[in-house]
Amino acid sequence: MTVASDLLREWMPHQRWFGGKGREWADVAESGFFLERESPVLSVHRVQVGYVDGGQETYLIPVSWHDHPTDELQHAFIGAVTFEGRxxxxxxxxxxxxxxxxxxxxxxxxxxxxxxxxxxxxVAYIPEGLPGDIVSGEQSNTSLIYGDQAILKLFRRLEPGLNPDVEVHDALRRAENEHIAPLLGYVEIDDPDGERPPATAAMLQRFVANASDGWRLATASVRDLYAEGDLHADEVGGDFAADSERLGAATASVHKDMAAVLPTEPADEGWFRRLAEQMNARLDEAIQVVPQLTEHADGIRAVYAAVAGIREPVVRQRVHGDLHLGQVLRTATGWILLDFEGEPARSLESRRELDSPLRDVAGMLRSFDYAARHMLVEQPDDPQRAYRAQEWAERNRTAYCSGYSAASGLDPCGDSPLLRAFEADKAVYECVYEARNRPHWLMIPLNSLSRISSGD
Known part of the structure; x- marks a missing residue:
């Protein structure tokens, strides 16, 4: 189906999952095969894009073919071609x-x-015969929900090797961890040249029905607090602290099982030094995008310097890599952690590296700050709201750390220079994201960096 190459080249840049927006294309190569020849015909295409800056990405695109225009699919129309005379x-x-x-x-x-x-x-049950309904709002991948039983995630950007989302879920399924949605299966696609390992194309998990998104729950709690002008965070009916504590315990459980069934190794002085160097390099790059970071740079670098000097024992292990309130679901029985693929912008190799569990803790603490302060964007000069946001964030950060500590016996939020550095590194990343996508939200990570870099 190479006849589809020109159509896909025109269509891809407008899709939300396409990561090369704004980059100039140097060349493009496409190959495809039929996955299904019945009606509708289903072909799967790999489109390899080379960029003028030297980068290269490969995307996976399934296409359904009909012999006449279909009105109900107009929103999904890619284009028309002549193939074998029709x-x-x-x-x-x-x-x-x-x-x-x-x-x-x-x-x-x-x-x-x-x-x-x-x-x-x-031997897990797979609901054969059901059609899938697309999940709206995703950025990097595309997911389908099959009834209330299973969810298929298609990895749009292909990289050689097993995706961490499959690898970690499979390991945690064998450990019978109760805080994940079990893996039901996965799909691989061979390298076209046979020189590299197969790439993960998709994965199927059990669908978590009747669950509530962590971000929605947390922000609803913040709205309840703002609506009660004379009450503290622990007095409002929508107090989230108990949920935060249980979420901390769930995170600790997942970390414990990951360490038990996946590789670990002690961190040495070289790892701490390299970590600080990487953080400083990311800060240098971020300043080019967000000049406002310059006024915080010295304080941030001091936080990173403390990491290079760490001497206490730290065990590195596999971690989630991109943990935040949008990656967790609350069910009637507890919390479920989702999406163990790490930050999609990083290479698959770097996402599989051993790390400190404090990176995940820092990601969740940053998410509590975001939940507390996202409504301040509308009223940035309201000191009462700012005070209440800080109170909510501190209460839930403390509850999360207490839950983690109770479940693991380790206090993740003590006076740790490593945690402080991970928080700063995440906030620097957030500054770049907000500057490029939501400039009016930039105040949130900048204000956090002001506190982190000043030692508050």
């Missing part, structure tokens, strides 16, 4: 419900179709 109309197959059925059928059958291999996980 006109075909191509649509984003992840938005075509009829074209979503084969993914689970092939997983049940453990199929190999062309370069694509389907691997069911153990």
């Amino acid at each position: 006109e075909l109309y191509g649509y984003d197959a992840m938005r075509d419900r009829d074209a979503t059925v084969p993914w689970l059928q092939h997983l049940v059958a453990a199929s190999t179709v062309g370069p694509m291999h389907f691997h069911p996980a153990g």
Whole structure:
């Protein structure tokens, strides 16, 4: 289906999951194969984009083909081509419900179709025959929900090797950890040249039904607090601290099992030194994008310098890598942690490196700050709201750390220079993100860096 190359080249840059926006293309190569030849015909395409700056990315694009225009799929229309003497109309197959059925059928059958291999996980039930409904709002990947039983995540950007999301979920499934959605299967696709390991194309997990998103719950609590002008955070009906404490315990449980079933090793002086160097390098790059960081730079570098001098024992292990309130779900029985693939912008190799669990703790603490302060964007000069936001953030940060400590026997939030540095590093990353995507939110990480760098 190389006839689709020009269509995909025009369509891709407008998709939310495409990470090369704003970069000039140097070349593009496309290859495809048929995953399903019944109606609708389903083809899968790999599009490799080379950029003028020397970078290169490969994207996975399933396309469904119809022999006539389909009005209900107009929102997913890619374009029309002439193939083998007839006109075909191509649509984003992840938005075509009829074209979503084969993914689970092939997983049940453990199929190999062309370069694509389907691997069911153990004896877990896979709901064969159901169509999938797309999850809106995702940025890096595309997910389908099959009834209330399973969720398939398609990894849009392909990289050689097993995706950490599959690797960690499979390990935690074997450990029977109660704070994850068990892995049901995954899909790999061979390297076209056969020189590198297969890339992970998709994964299937049990769907967590009747669950509430952590970010929505936390921000609802903040709104309740703002609505009660004369009450403290612990007096408001929507107090979130008990949930934060349970979330801390759930995080500790996941970290403990990850350390038990995946590799660990002690951190040496060289690792601390390299970590500080990497953080300083990211700060240098961020200042080019966010000049306002300059006034905090000396204080931030002092925080990083303290990391280079750490001598107490630290055990490195696999971690979540991108933990925040949007990556957790609350169910009737507890918290579920999602998306163990790490920060999608980083290479797969770097996301699989051993790290300190404090990176995840820092990510969640930053998320509490965001939840508390996101409404200050509308009224930045309201000292009463600012005070209440700080009170809510401190209460829930403390509760989270207490829950983690009670479950693990380790206090993650003591006077740790490593935790402080991870928080600063995350806030620097947030500054770049906000400057590029939501400039009016930039005040949130900048204010946090002011506190972190001044030692408050």
